[in-house]
Amino acid sequence: METVDEVDAPQVRQCPECGAAIAVPARFVSWCAACDWNVDPSAPDPERGRLAVFRRRLAMRYGQQLAEEIERNGQAADQVGPDRSTVLAFGVSLLVHSVTMGLLLAAGALIIGGWHTRILPLFGVMLLVILAALLPRPGQLPRHAPVLYRADAPRLFELIDEVAAAVGTTGVHAVVLDTTHNAWVRTYGIRNRRVMCLGAGLWEVLSPQERVALLGHELGHFANGDVRSSFVTHGALQSLARWYAVLLPQPVVRLVYLCWNALVFMPRWAVYGLIVLLDGLTMRASQRAEYRADAGAARAGSTAAAITLLDRLLVGDAVEGHLQHESITAPQANGGSRDRETREAAEQALWERLAARIGSIPESEYERLRRVSAQRGHSVDDTHPPTHLRRRCLAAAEPQPARVVCDASRAQSIAAELAPARAWLARRVIRYNADY
Template sequence: MEIGIGVAAPPARECPECGTAVPRDERYVEWCGACDWNVDPGAPEPESGRIATVRRRLARAYGEQLAAEMERGAAGGAPRARDGATALAFTISLLVHGVTVFLVVAGVLLIVLGWETGAQPAIGVLLLVLASVLRPRPGRLPKDALTLHRADAPRLFELIDEVGAVVGTTGVHTVVVEPAANAAVTAYGLRQRRVLYLGLGLWEILTPQERVALLGHELGHFAHGDVRRGWVTNGALRSLSVWFDMLTPTPARTLQERFVNAVTFLPRWAVYGLLHLLDQLTLRASQRAEYLADTSAARAGSTAAAVALLDRLLVTGSVSPELRRESVAAQMRGGRGGREDRDKAEQGLWERLAAHVGAVPEREYERLRRVAARRGHSVDSTHPPTHLRRRCAAAGGPYPAQVVCDGSREDAVGAELAPARAALARQVIRDFAG
């Protein structure tokens, strides 16, 4: 591409560490590609807490090993030890839920049979309240969610169904459209109906094939059966976390508080041990499921699209600030021009967001890939590091696209999402500034 007359090349400075020329761009972090000077100036603090620390340590312990197994194709059949670990995790989860059932039964019996003393019904009520806190809860759709059903968006659901068939599962019952730069799948209600959370902050910055890869990844979680997503194990992990928090010692200012801390010492560490064991039994399988979901993304949308999707995930941190900037700017203009200016801001919001992300240069992607490699499991222990996921996705296949989102299909899906795009653009402009 020719540089026009009078357009100066971006200035450069010397790296203070090694003296290499460092390109300058006021929009992005200045860093050195030779020695990694300033490559990660804003590293976030790791999630605090004993449980989070243990999870990060567990994740680091086998992160590279698991990635190597995936690259060698060892994930095609799970070793027996891993099947045994899953069975043991399921057994422990049932025992945890059994305690909740015991609390319910004991509470009811104390209430029904203990009226002679008066104290027993009160204890029974406390047990029932505790069981209510610890009980596994079916997922719910968020209040005021913008939901789409098959009749609302048949071409979108047709695309989801086709991707599901490729990765070995069925589609979803509901799509919840949000402004967030994220996507997820889960189940809700007693019938465990499937729902896809589709964040326009992510969907709108992807190419059509990257969107197919995104659907392949999310539906892949259903296909590969992530043990930590099941209501039995997930509910047990939640219950144990609640127990541990409830048994956390308080500052011992009085003799009574010291007595309570002493009495709860052994139960607290027993709960912590169970939580640690259940984490150890399930965390590896959960991260393996994430790699398998990336493989599903590649099979559906192509290896190239899956790798590009993982690169896009590196820049999603800029989506929320950009939407907030758009909202603040519209509010400031709205003070002078009123509703007309806000309406103009809402129109084309998602196109401007896509253009903003599309302008990110390859050098910034490379920096973010290096940042991901440096941070690894230090911040997020529930997902494998993005650089390992990218490496495994690139090493697999290569898979051609089994689901093609051509121009006509893209236009049809876009038309079905148009009302949601307009509604969420209005929500972003009016609410994000606050």
């Protein structure tokens, strides 16, 4: 009878293209490192949406340009004040907000000045309702996800504070956890408090030092700034996105829809043009902010940890696939048990199995994913620089030691603080039929 090790043992095969010997574990793609045969057997997902395609192409172009500049001159060569594009972006953003304010004043004029007509105030109220739906809003904390504050996880916030000091900023007011293979920072509320989201699908597959690098990257966005995240520019992009969604053409099933499509044709393209213009003006600065955040990751967690963190971003599909598999098989394996101990054991084992699954990925598979990343221009989203360029810049820079160290004792303490949230997220993944 075959053991697990025998099933997963590498098998030697011959490349059908160049004849070189290739050895890959049975659970992974068979490919040739010599000639790149079968390095990318699956076709990339088609990009949907005119804006997404435009942003991806722009991000790749600026990402390549900035990577070459950083490799040639270093990070310091690009750390200058606001350039002409940033100033123009600020002006366009103010123009967008002035249109919104003009419509708000028009609604007020219709309500107050046309009160004697009885009909004009109705149009004013309708305009106010539309504006209320389309105006940008302050960020909010997620409602259906665990939110931790300093009193809930003091050791985690202590680590965040140390990393923030290493990258030249301050910590956050709240930490949100979800199941995604991602992390982000933003502000929320009218007081612009800071929040960081840690996706368990990413956090759980990282080593302690890679987690420090992740915190350094995210907090680096606060330290370095990003014109797209500023109140004025972000609000303008948010308003334009809402207007564009409202002005999309409707299927012509009635005459009124045909009239609507004709009425909004020019405004829709005007809004689209402003979005493209703002993207073009802010993309370079946004790309630069990502490279600087990567430098913050290296400064906080070490260059080596920052590089391997970027490698972990390439296995997002494997993480999502594993969690989808768990959502199907875990309830069946436990028979939808209502026993508390059985449920808790399954919840704890879910994240351990994920870490073991990702930990079993061999270096040859990471190398294949890196080559696929270079061919496709993989990035975290349609505004980030390509991941392989970010990795290349880190590897080309002078290696940095870790300024913040997360040892085993600290990692265990943080894991204990996160345990209730991990269990809650595991329940979301497993989806028991039991009542909670």
